[in-house]
Amino acid sequence: xxxxxxxxxxxxxxxxxxxxxxxxxxxxxxxxxxxxxxxxxxxxxxxxxxxxxxxxxxxxxxxxxxxxxxxxxxxxxxxxxxxxxxxxxxxxxxxxxxxxxxxxxxxxxxxxxxxxxxxxxxxxxxxxxxxxxxxxxxxxxxxxxxxxxxxxxxxxxxxxxxxxxxxxxxxxxxxxxxxxxxxxxxxxxxxxxxxxxxxxxxxxxxxxxxxxxxxxxxxxxx
Numbered sequence: 759x760x761x762x763x764x765x766x767x768x769x770x771x772x773x774x775x776x777x778x779x780x781x782x783x784x785x786x787x788x789x790x791x792x793x794x795x796x797x798x799x800x801x802x803x804x805x806x807x808x809x810x811x812x813x814x815x816x817x818x819x820x821x822x823x824x825x826x827x828x829x830x831x832x833x834x835x836x837x838x839x840x841x842x843x844x845x846x847x848x849x850x851x852x853x854x855x856x857x858x859x860x861x862x863x864x865x866x867x868x869x870x871x872x873x874x875x876x877x878x879x880x881x882x883x884x885x886x887x888x889x890x891x892x893x894x895x896x897x898x899x900x901x902x903x904x905x906x907x908x909x910x911x912x913x914x915x916x917x918x919x920x921x922x923x924x925x926x927x928x929x930x931x932x933x934x935x936x937x938x939x940x941x942x943x944x945x946x947x948x949x950x951x952x953x954x955x956x957x958x959x960x961x962x963x964x965x966x967x968x969x970x971x972x973x974x975x976x977x978x979x980x
Contacts, residue, residue, distance in 0.1 A: 765885045772887040773857055777811060777898045784815045788824055799826040799978055803970075806928055806955070809833035810902050813936075817912045827916035827944070827977050829970050831957045832925055835906050836932035837899060849897055856894035868927055870955040880959060903932075910936055916944035918973045920966065922953025946973065 774780060784802075792800055802825055804812040809830035816822045871877050881888050917940070921933040930949060937947040948969060953960050958967065 770857060770892075772859075772889055772895060773892045774895050774898055775856070777807075777814075777902045780811045781815050784811055785818070785821050788815075788821065792824055800824060801826050801974055801977075802828040803831075804828070804833070805831045805958070807834045807899055807902075810835065810899070810906060813906055813913065814902065816915045817909060822915050825915060827918070827974075829973065830917060830919045830933075830936075831966075832921050832928050832955050833919060833933060833936065834899060834903055834928045835910075835936050836903050836929040838926060838929065856892070858893045859890040860893060860896065868955075870927060871959040872954060873959060873961045876959040876961075876963075877956075880956070907932070907935070910939040911941050913940040914942050916977060917942055918946045918948070918970065920948040920950070920957055920970070922950045922955065922957055922960070924952050925955045927955040944977075 788800065788802075802812050802816075804810075810833055812828050812830065813833060813835070816825065816828060871880075880886055913936075919933045919936055921928075921930040923930050933947060933949075937945055948966075950957065950960075950962070950966070953962070957963065960966070
């Protein structure tokens with residue numbers, strides 16, 4: 759599922775008024791998927807901000823009970839703003855100029871994979887937003903990460919979190935914090951030394967996919 763303003767979903771490309779809208783969209787989508795596939799186990803996979811959306815959705819007991827487990831790659835539990843002052847001024851600017859693009863925060867300027875061919879393929883996809891981050895979107899991501907950091911202990915669903923230690927977009931230390939503080943009895947973490955943000959675009963992506971599939975298969979019949 760592409761969250762609003764991203765991929766093939768409606769809305770201004772790269773803009774989201776509230777990430778809570780994306781959380782609610784995910785809940786509705788899960789209801790639809792489960793209604794169309796009765797009796798089948800349901801798992802969620804999310805990357806970066808998508809993983810953060812899943813995490814918040816799973817803190818709702820009703821939604822959590824619908825899902826067997828979640829896989830999270832490079833989750834946005836904590837992010838590094840383009841400049842520290844953005845944390846202070848983001849709420850103000852997002853109110854006044856919510857759709858304004860921060861020229862100093864263009865995603866292409868941040869290394870997210872060590873595989874240049876994979877990156878070229880990614881950024882040639884018209885559905886991938888490559889512009890500077892919009893102020894409201896950035897403010898919403900900061901708001902979401904702040905909420906998650908304060909509520910990690912509420913997470914009880916089985917999960918697997920994977921993160922590259924050289925990620926400069928989302929903080930791998932925050933994934934460690936997620937693993938340590940979550941109340942889930944079934945939880946695992948994989949840290950990949952020197953890997954960047956887009957794990958499934960890294961040269962070793964096939965190995966990572968195999969680890970995810972193994973984790974999922976071992977829980978399908980549990």
